[in-house]
Amino acid sequence: MEFGRKMRRGMKMLLSLLDPRSWSGVLTEPNTSGKTVNAANALTLSTVWACTRLVAGTISSLPLVVYQDGPHDTRERFKGHPLYTLLQYSPNADQTALDFWQFMCVSLELWGNAYARISRGAGKRIVALTPIRPELVQARRIENGSLRYRYSDGGKLVEIGQDEMFHVRGFGGAPLGGLSTLSFGRQSFGLALATDEAAALVYKNGLRSSGVLTTKDNRVLTPEQRDDIYKYVVDPMGGENNGRPIVLEAGLGWESIQLSAVDAQMLQSRQFSVEDGCRWFGVPPHMVGHTTNSTSWGSGLEQQTIGFLIFTLRERLKRIEQAIMKQLLTPAERLRITVEFNFEGLLRADSAARASFYSQMVQNGIMTRNEVRRLENLAPLPGGDDLTIQSNMIPATKLGELTSASGEAARRSIIDWLFPEGMPSLKQKEDA
Incomplete structure (x- = not known):
């Protein structure tokens, strides 16, 4: 009863309707591992950290470009559009574009939702996008069918409409929000946390368990003797004193029990937790440093990059692109303006793949030499704006004529x- 009163009194002091952060973990469903999983402790797992950093870091480093349709089904960069500078360089006064999109992608990976407050200037022109921590936001649908968003800003309750909130939904795609990886994966992440804690305790004791105290001739001890043994031998030698020399008297003997990590299946459990965590994020284990098993994604960087793009990033990139098109552009703008990530940014670190790509584009008359040089930040060459095509590929019906000529x-x-x-x-x- 006393514990219950203290618990209720502590909850009254800590929980506040104006500060949803204080409710973190209180309303979470029970976890069989005994661990409450939230963003703070989940990111202490190397698998969660590596998967989140890989996905968020890769997406945020890609160029996000605003295009405008031109004649003959062509398009070009629309640098005059207000979103071009916001999405490409600086969405708000405090963050670069990489910082902003990394925050948004981390929110998507962990909570299944990413939010940013839309600030508008004259003529309802978007002038800033300010990210909001997703665990602070509550979405609801009102009677007229529109969405309203409520969140805490420094202890002050803020409620805005859907025209003032940029909302990217994660996997699940429900109107009120996507599905939280932390919530649905709490059993796996809780087990990984418990395994890491158990491993730390085992290694803290030098892989030694408590051991066994024996008496000479298996003599039965009196209650007073048992109390003395716990008082003068067991208790002083436990905890951080484990491993210190023990002085035994009256025929007592000590038998040490050696426990290896392999015998406890600690290593196998930790390896499984890495693979299990990667499955929740859709990241192949070899891309976060888990190379126990060989990968079937190819041996070259280009093949692995293409596989990562197709199976992991494509869905996420499409979600962000379509959210921008739907929420940040007007219906009239959507007919002639497109916002897309530039995938070629993934090849910047692979010189061989980049050179092969440029060679194919120039030889087949798709790009000019000066277009390639601009991508490599090189000065244009005289005559480099002409498209060139190799002439060794000719129609079979023209072979005789071309040969004679x-x-x-x-x-x-x-x-x-x-x-x-x-x-x-x-x-x-x-x-x-």
Whole structure:
């Protein structure tokens, strides 16, 4: 009863309707591992940290470009649009674009939702996007069918409409929000936390358990003798004193029990927790440093990058792109403006793959040499704006014509080189 009163009194002091952060873990469903899983302790797991950092870091480092449709189904960068600077360089006064999108992607990975307050200027022009911690936000639908968002800002309750909130929904895609990885994966993450804690305690004791105290001739001890043994032997030698020399008297003996990590299956449990955590985030284990098993994604960086893009990033990138198109552009703008991530940014660190890509684009007449040089921050070359195509690929029906024409052209070029003043006539040959 006394404990219950203290608990209720502590909850009254800590919990506040204006500060939802204080409710973290209180309303969470029970975890069989005995661990309450939240963002703070889940990120102490190396698997959660590595998966979240890999996905969020990769997406936030990609260029996010605003395009405008042009003639003949072409498009070009629309640098004059207000969103171009916000999305590409600085969404607000405090963050760079990389910082902002990394925060948003971490929110998506852990909570299944990412929120940013939309600030508008004259003419309802968007001037800033300020991120909000997702655990502070509550979404609800009101009678007219629109969405309202409520969150705590420094202890002050703020409620805004959907036209003032940029909301990217994670996996699940429900109107009120996506599904939280931390919530649905709490059993796996809780087990991993418990395994790490157990491993730390075992290694703290030098892989030694308590051991066994024996008496000579298996003599039965009196209650007073048992109390003395616990008082003068067991208790002083426990905890941090484990491993210190023990002085035994009256025929007492000590048998140490050695417990290895392999015998306790500690190593296998920790390896499984890595693979299990990677499954929750859809990240292949080898990309977060878990190389126990070989990967079937290919041996080259390009093959692994393509697999990571297709199976892990594509869905996430599409969610962000469509959220921007739907919430930050007007219906009229959506007909002629597109916002997309530039995937070629993933190849910047792979010089060989980048060179092969440029070579194919130039040789097939898709890009000019100066377009390639601009991507590499090089000055343009004279005549480098012309598209070039290799001529070794010709239609089979034109093979004879092109061969005859090329042969005649070659013959004439040789004659012109041998006789720059013209081919001598037959009479000139006889006189010679």
